[in-house]
Amino acid sequence: MSAEWPRGDLEKAIGHRFSDSALLERALTHSSLISGIGSNERLEFLGDRVLGLGVAELLYQRFPDEEEGPLARRFAAVVSQPALADVARLLNLGRHLNLARSEEDGGGRDNPALLSDACEALIAALYLDGGMEVALTFVRRLWAPLIDADLSPPKDAKTALQEWAQGRGKSLPQYREVGRDGPSHAPVFTMEACVEGLGQARANGTSKRAAEQAAAVLLLNQTEDL
Structure with a gap:
């Protein structure tokens, strides 16, 4: 319309x-x-x-x-x-x-x-x-x-998630690779992030770091409900 x-x-x-x-x-x-x-x-x-x-x-x-x-x-x-x-x-x-x-x-x-x-x-x-x-x-x-x-640079998601966990006396976030697809010259990684009290989240990325950041964002979103 x-x-x-x-x-x-x-x-x-x-x-x-x-x-x-x-x-x-x-x-x-x-x-x-x-x-x-x-x-x-x-x-x-x-x-x-x-x-x-x-x-x-x-x-x-x-x-x-x-x-x-x-x-x-x-x-x-x-x-x-x-x-x-x-x-x-x-x-x-x-x-x-x-x-x-x-x-x-x-x-x-x-x-x-x-x-x-x-x-x-x-x-x-x-x-x-x-x-x-x-x-x-x-x-x-x-x-x-x-x-x-906001003149202070925003923190990356992994740093923010680590600070959230430390501030509540929880263990540090853990990351592990749980999948990898695509050709060898252009792989897509699936990484899992896990934090005590939040559970885990999985996300994809064209690098392990990018996938970890994306998984950290998903877990940070869950902190808003706590």
Whole structure:
């Protein structure tokens, strides 16, 4: 179902008037309404890369004395789905989405996954319509406040999980490999994380470290219920 809100209001919030309005419409069109290349999925792919460049540049300039590790943790935090969804809400992007009735009835206009995808697609549309500088100007304006909101680099999930366990007198988290798939040149690892009182969680990754981090995130999510 197409939204009926004036696109001019959205363009004003974005800070760009589209020469090719079809690009904006595609960025707002979820695959539940139009499958294949008519939806925003291809734009989402491109927008993710443009956003990554813009945020990496911001972090590199904002924190000239930080090493790669803290910069990478900051990067992951501000390009995450929650961060993208927050930016989308600032723009009131949800009300402009083109959704199937089933998605709209299911709360799709405030669904973090749909909002974050549309936000990435919007960045791609800006890049294609106005060029790299237009897209990066948008990223700088919307993401700089997110970066400045917390000037201490976020902890990686394994460190946070270890501190949670130590703070409660529990044994340190344990990690073990429980599976490995794919070709030898591009394996996918399955790692299990286990913490006393939390149980265990399994996650996949293209490296053991990535899979351990993902498993740690799953266990950290469980701490919120304790």
